[in-house]
Structure formats: structure tokens, C-alpha cells
Amino acid sequence: MIEQRVVAPEYLFNEAEREEQFITGSEAVREAIKRANVDMAISYPITPQSESMHLVGDIYAEGYIKEYFRGENEFAVMSSVAGAAMGGVRVFTATGGPGTLRAFEAFPTWAGARLPVVCAFMTRGINSPLSIQPDTLEMAYMLDTGIIMLHAENSQDLYDMILQAFMIAEKPDVHIPVGVFVDGFFITHTRDRVKIAPPDLKLPPYNPYSAPVPVMDMENPPIRQMRDPFVMKSNFISYAAHASWQQEILAAAERSRRHIAHYLGNLLEAENETAPVMIVASGTAVSQSREAIESARQEGLDVGLVKLKSLRPFPTEELKAMTANAKAVIVPEFNRVGWLAREVRAALEAKVKVVGGPRVFGGMTMPPDLILDEIRRCANE
Amino acid sequence: MSKDFLRISPAFEDVMPAEYRELVASGPYGKGYGISDLGSHKELLEEHPLCAGCGLALSLRLTLSVLPAPEDTVIVGSTGCSALAFPQVALHNIHSLFGNQNAVASGLKRALKLRFPDKHKDVVVVAGDGATADIGLDMVMQSWFRGELITTIMLDNEAYANTGGQESGMSPKGAVLYMAPKGKKFQKVNMPELAREAGCVYVAAVSPANPKRLGKAIKRAILVAREVGPTYVQIFAPCPTNFKFKPQETIKRIKEREKDGTYLMREYISPEAQEYLAAMEGGTKDE
Ligand SMILES: Cc1ncc(C[n+]2csc(CCOP(=O)(O)OP(=O)(O)O)c2C)c(N)n1
Numbered sequence: 001m002i003e004q005r006v007v008a009p010e011y012l013f014n015e016a017e018r019e020e021q022f023i024t025g026s027e028a029v030r031e032a033i034k035r036a037n038v039d040m041a042i043s044y045p046i047t048p049q050s051e052s053m054h055l056v057g058d059i060y061a062e063g064y065i066k067e068y069f070r071g072e073n074e075f076a077v078m079s080s081v082a083g084a085a086m087g088g089v090r091v092f093t094a095t096g097g098p099g100t101l102r103a104f105e106a107f108p109t110w111a112g113a114r115l116p117v118v119c120a121f122m123t124r125g126i127n128s129p130l131s132i133q134p135d136t137l138e139m140a141y142m143l144d145t146g147i148i149m150l151h152a153e154n155s156q157d158l159y160d161m162i163l164q165a166f167m168i169a170e171k172p173d174v175h176i177p178v179g180v181f182v183d184g185f186f187i188t189h190t191r192d193r194v195k196i197a198p199p200d201l202k203l204p205p206y207n208p209y210s211a212p213v214p215v216m217d218m219e220n221p222p223i224r225q226m227r228d229p230f231v232m233k234s235n236f237i238s239y240a241a242h243a244s245w246q247q248e249i250l251a252a253a254e255r256s257r258r259h260i261a262h263y264l265g266n267l268l269e270a271e272n273e274t275a276p277v278m279i280v281a282s283g284t285a286v287s288q289s290r291e292a293i294e295s296a297r298q299e300g301l302d303v304g305l306v307k308l309k310s311l312r313p314f315p316t317e318e319l320k321a322m323t324a325n326a327k328a329v330i331v332p333e334f335n336r337v338g339w340l341a342r343e344v345r346a347a348l349e350a351k352v353k354v355v356g357g358p359r360v361f362g363g364m365t366m367p368p369d370l371i372l373d374e375i376r377r378c379a380n381e
Numbered sequence: 382m383s384k385d386f387l388r389i390s391p392a393f394e395d396v397m398p399a400e401y402r403e404l405v406a407s408g409p410y411g412k413g414y415g416i417s418d419l420g421s422h423k424e425l426l427e428e429h430p431l432c433a434g435c436g437l438a439l440s441l442r443l444t445l446s447v448l449p450a451p452e453d454t455v456i457v458g459s460t461g462c463s464a465l466a467f468p469q470v471a472l473h474n475i476h477s478l479f480g481n482q483n484a485v486a487s488g489l490k491r492a493l494k495l496r497f498p499d500k501h502k503d504v505v506v507v508a509g510d511g512a513t514a515d516i517g518l519d520m521v522m523q524s525w526f527r528g529e530l531i532t533t534i535m536l537d538n539e540a541y542a543n544t545g546g547q548e549s550g551m552s553p554k555g556a557v558l559y560m561a562p563k564g565k566k567f568q569k570v571n572m573p574e575l576a577r578e579a580g581c582v583y584v585a586a587v588s589p590a591n592p593k594r595l596g597k598a599i600k601r602a603i604l605v606a607r608e609v610g611p612t613y614v615q616i617f618a619p620c621p622t623n624f625k626f627k628p629q630e631t632i633k634r635i636k637e638r639e640k641d642g643t644y645l646m647r648e649y650i651s652p653e654a655q656e657y658l659a660a661m662e663g664g665t666k667d668e
């Protein structure tokens with residue numbers, strides 16, 4: 001194994017001197033995992049995720065990770081990841097699009113079994129017809145799996161969020177999975193400036209006995225104990241046990257708020273939040289919105305921006321506060337269904353007009369002009 | 382063994398359930414028990430909700446009584462009738478989903494190897510025929526292709542019993558079951574052969590009608606999987622409830638099927654496994 005020095009997460013994230021590199025999103029994943037003190041990574045190819053897991057394989061070969069292999073399909077990989085996490089190691093994987101849906105049954109069980117797995121989702125279109133192009137549709141399906149969901153705007157976010165995700169996921173009062181979502185191709189396959197910590201530093205190791213549930217190693221009590229809890233008798237106690245367990249998973253996600261705030265600053269970021277027109281976005285749609293806002297300001301229009309970083313838990317109260325002065329909220333998205341607009345509408349409770357769009361999908365890029373058109377319409381109403 | 386974590390803190394002795402106290406006082410951990418020791422100690426399977434005469438319940442009881450090292454054994458199960466017994470088993474055990482047991486076990490085994498490099502942590506998969514030969518077949522075989530050091534045990538009741546008796550790949554040809562109203566159209570899947578071809582270094586088909594043979598096969602399979610390669614044991618465990626025979630006739634049914642040649646008991650040991658076992662079995666009880 002490569003020698004690295006364990007440092008406090010806060011030091012690695014905030015204090016260690018960072019070097020700026022011009023790298024792809026996939027390379028940013030490699031740099032994050034290199035410093036994440038990961039025990040095991042399990043891979044399966046799918047565009048646009050493959051390259052990042054190739055690079056994770058490379059650092060395994062170099063001695064940064066103890067175990068790495070290719071599984072047989074995404075459902076199997078997510079199952080093996082579950083087995084590894086129940087065995088008490090820090091484990092990482094990544095997938096996207098059809099891979100996410102192929103594995104779908106596993107995600108709620110990760111949350112239900114309190115597994116602190118970190119998975120990167122490089123989003124892409126879902127068949128049919130076959131598409132490998134950028135699209136965030138899969139996130140709509142993931143919203144209610146019980147996992148924490150962070151959405152990266154750029155490669156810097158991706159690098160930071162992956163490292164932060166391990167620390168959030170492993171907190172004993174949280175101990176549920178974290179998905180770090182990133183828009184495939186736009187980020188994975190393009191270069192950007194990313195500031196990274198020195199490669200000889202790494203996060204503290206995972207302590208499996210900090211888990212709120214027993215590790216499956218026959219080294220900790222109780223011995224009559226199964227994972228995940230199996231409660232399927234038809235009686236009231238069984239229903240109550242199941243109901244309270246599900247509530248506890250939700251509560252664990254709620255408790256993650258303060259840890260997300262600690263490591264990421266906040267669940268959202270806002271600019272010019274007193275403006276009458278606000279754009280609310282996540283992922284690369286934030287970057288397109290920034291361009292549109294720039295043009296709008298040149299036209300003398302007063303527009304603000306909310307960048308959502310955490311989607312689960314959802315920053316409802318913060319969003320309400322940041323849009324308190326707005327008469328209209330615009331939600332640009334890279335998918336057909338408009339899942340973010342639905343979330344924003346639910347959070348704002350019809351107190352402000354929510355414009356669901358513009359939306360592009362099927363792989364198209366978002367012309368900032370489309371967003372600008374909405375800004376003009378809202379500003380002139 | 383030194384399994385200090387098993388001991389109950391004196392302050393809690395009186396509030397721990399009686400069954401748990403018995404387990405600690407006279408459980409099989411670290412004892413190396415076999416079939417003939419049944420009745421002399423507290424068993425790992427406490428009570429279970431499976432039907433009277435269930436071949437699977439009996440097979441599970443026998444299997445659990447011959448684990449070479451229960452104190453270092455973790456079981457991975459799957460959805461099905463046996464899953465209902467596992468909350469009653471005094472070993473760490475995992476129920477993840479229906480059919481993904483061998484994938485879960487692959488990750489678990491590798492994790493335990495990383496954490497306990499100098500110790501054998503036996504990872505044993507115990508699942509139904511539907512879980513093993515149908516919905517989970519790809520993950521079962523892929524774990525064998527990869528040479529995962531795990532033991533796979535199929536409890537073969539020749540149907541999806543837990544969902545009410547539907548046809549499975551392991552049902553005999555011609556069997557009339559739910560979802561095969563005109564009788565099953567194809568042969569019982571030849572899992573022992575598939576296992577051998579896929580890289581299992583030890584393969585056995587056994588039944589609770591011959592407990593000693595069953596015990597020997599389980600012990601061998603788990604020992605061989607520690608170092609030589611993946612292993613597979615198929616246990617014929619008929620289901621009186623869905624095949625509608627009397628609970629007391631389970632063993633008779635097995636013997637009939639064995640006699641008329643429609644259920645073949647067998648054992649395959651690869652040369653490397655043979656060598657390994659010869660060294661291991663030199664000094665141990667043969668049962
Ligand atoms: C994905 C999924 N599909 C179907 C089921 C329904 N199901 C639960 S148990 C079971 C049958 C299990 O059959 P087998 O593996 O042979 O075990 P047995 O009950 O016969 O011991 C089925 C079909 C499920 N739980 N999950």
C-alpha cells in the first residue's frame with residue numbers, strides 16, 4: 001500500500017494547501033478516492049461512468065485501495081457493495097442511467113440496512129430508445145430511496161462532495177448511503193480547474209463499530225442478529241416495528257443536515273436573494289443559469305440564483321428564506337419530467353409562481369438564451 | 382477460542398432472555414461439534430415458524446449443527462421460506478434481497494478478508510432453489526467464475542414454496558404446480574454439473590434422510606472454501622405443504638426419489654480439494 005498520512009477531514013477539506021489542476025470530472029473522482037482511505041471499490045462499465053472507475057482501478061493497482069474488482073452487473077455490484085459495507089469496510093462504486101435503474105432494488109435496502117456506502121451517479125439518458133447522452137432523469141426515481149443525494153455543479157464540487165460524502169455517511173447518527181450525482185459528459189468528460197489537496201494525505205479510516213447496527217463479522221454482539229432487519233409477520237407489533245424503522249431512516253437523513261452544513265457550508269448557496277426573479281437549479285443547470293443571469297443583468301434585469309447542493313434532505317426552509325422576496329422562481333432542468341420543479345413547488349407551497357423550465361433532454365445542451373427568455377417574461381409580468 | 386464479546390455483562394444477566402443465556406453457557410461456539418453431538422448443547426436454531434415436517438427446516442438444523450467454526454461463520458440468506466427461520470439463528474446473518482445472495486456474500490467475504498487477514502471467516506450462503514437456480518443464477522455462477530471463497534448451499538424443495546408453490550427451474554419435469562398448470566415442460570436444472578463446470582472445487586447433493594452424509598458434505602464444503610475455491614452443496618428438502626403430502630412422510634419421499642433415481646445424491650471433489658481435505662481430515666472426526 002502507498003504511504004499516506006491520516007489527517008482530520010476539516011484539515012483535508014479546508015486547511016491543507018491545494019494545488020490547482022486542469023482535469024476532467026473522471027479524474028476529479030480519482031483524486032477524491034485517492035484521498036478517501038477507501039478499502040474496497042467495485043466497478044461495472046457504463047458510459048459516461050466507466051472512465052472514473054478505470055481510474056479508480058488504476059489507483060488500486062498503485063496501492064491506494066486494498067480491494068477492487070469488476071462485478072457482473074449493476075444489481076450484483078450494488079449487492080456486493082452492500083455485503084462489503086455490512087462486513088465493515090469503506091466502499092465506493094459508481095454508475096449511471098440504465099445502470100442506476102438496473103440496480104434500483106438495491107438502493108432502498110442500502111438505506112434500510114443503514115449502510116454508509118458512497119456511490120457516484122454519472123447521470124445519462126434512460127432507454128428507450130437507447131441513449132448515452134446527458135440527462136438527469138434517473139434522479140427523479142432516486143428521490144425516495146432513502147439515500148442522501150448531493151448534486152455537483154462542476155468537477156470541483158464532485159471532488160469535494162465525494163470526500164465529504166464519506167464523512168457524512170459514516171456519522172453514527174446518520175449512517176445511511178450518500179449518492180453524489182453529477183451530470184454525465186458535461187462534467188465527466190470535460191476539463192476544468194480543480195483545486196485538490198496533496199496526494200499524501202487521506203481521511204481517517206472508517207470505524208465499523210461506530211455503526212448504529214451490528215457489523216456482520218461475528219466479533220460484536222448480539223449474536224442472534226440478522227441484517228437487514230426482517231419483520232414480516234402479520235401482526236401489529238410487526239407493522240409498528242416496520243413503520244418505526246422507516247421513520248428512523250428518514251430521521252437519519254434529517255440528522256444529516258447539520259453534518260452537510262458543516263462540511264459543505266450549507267445545503268444550498270444563494271446569490272442576490274432579494275431579487276424579484278430567482279433561478280433555482282442544481283447540477284450543471286446552475287452554470288447555464290449563471291450565464292443567463294449575466295446577460296440579464298446587462299439588460300438591467302434583477303435576477304438571483306439558488307444553487308441546491310443537497311436534494312435529500314431537501315433544504316425547504318432555506319429555499320423559502322432565499323425566495324421570500326421573489327415573485328417568480330424559474331427552475332431549469334436537464335430532464336423531461338421536471339422533478340426539481342415538483343420539489344421546488346412542494347417546498348414553496350404555492351406562495352410564489354414557479355416556472356417549471358426550460359427543460360432540455362435527450363442529450364441537448366441548455367442554451368442560456370432559453371433561461372434568459374424566461375427571466376425576461378417573469379421580469380415583465 | 383476467545384469470544385469475549387459473547388459473554389453477558391454480569392449486570393445484565395438477569396434481563397437477558399433465557400435462550401440467549403443458554404447460548405452463551407452451552408452454545409456450540411468453538412466446540413467443533415458434529416451431528417452426533419445434537420442434543421448435548423444449545424443449538425443455533427432456536428425455534429422457527431416453518432411448517433411441520435418441512436424438509437428445509439430439518440436440513441437447516443442439521444447444517445447449522447455441523448458448521449466447522451460457528452463462532453466465525455456469517456450466513457447470507459435470501460428471500461424464501463428459510464428467511465423466516467433466520468431471525469431465529471444465533472449467528473450473524475444477512476437477508477438482503479431475493480436472489481442477490483452470492484453477490485452480497487462476495488462483497489462480505491472480501492471485506493472480512495481485509496479486516497481479518499489471519500483468520501478464517503466462513504461465509505456461507507443458504508438459499509432456496511428459486512433464489513439459487515432461477516432469479517439469482519447469474520450471481521451464483523458469476524461468484525463461482527470469480528472463484529469467490531464462499532460456500533453456496535441450496536435448500537431444494539423443487540418449487541417457490543414461500544409464495545405458494547410455483548414451478549421453479551429445479552421442479553421435476555412434468556410436475557403440475559402453480560404457473561405450470563399443464564405440467565413443467567423442461568428438465569430439472571442440473572446444478573451440480575453447472576457448479577462443477579463453473580469452477581466449484583467441491584460439489585455435493587445430499588439430503589436430511591442421511592444426516593451423516595449431509596454433515597460431512599457441509600463440513601467439507603466449508604473447509605475447502607477457506608482456501609481452495611468455491612463450493613456447492615444441494616440439499617433435497619421436500620415441502621409437504623406445497624407438494625401436499627403428510628408432514629411425517631418427508632424422509633420417506635426423499636428415500637423414494639433416491640431409490641427411483643429421480644434425485645441423484647453425489648459428491649465431486651477436485652484433486653486440489655482432495656489434497657486439502659486429506660490433510661485436514663487426517664485428525665478430525667469423520668462425520
Ligand atoms: C424481486 C422479487 N421477486 C419475487 C419475490 C417473491 N418471492 C418471495 S419468496 C419467493 C420464492 C422463493 O423460492 P425459493 O428460493 O425456492 O425458496 P423457498 O421459499 O422455496 O424455500 C418469491 C418468488 C421477491 N420477494 N422479490
Ligand code: SF4
Pocket residue numbers: 430431432433434435436437438462538542543619620621622623
Ligand atoms: S411451505 Fe414448504 S418449504 Fe416452506 S416452510 Fe412450509 S413446508 Fe417448509
Ligand SMILES: [Mg+2]
Pocket residue numbers: 509510511536537538539540541542549
Ligand atoms: Mg424452493
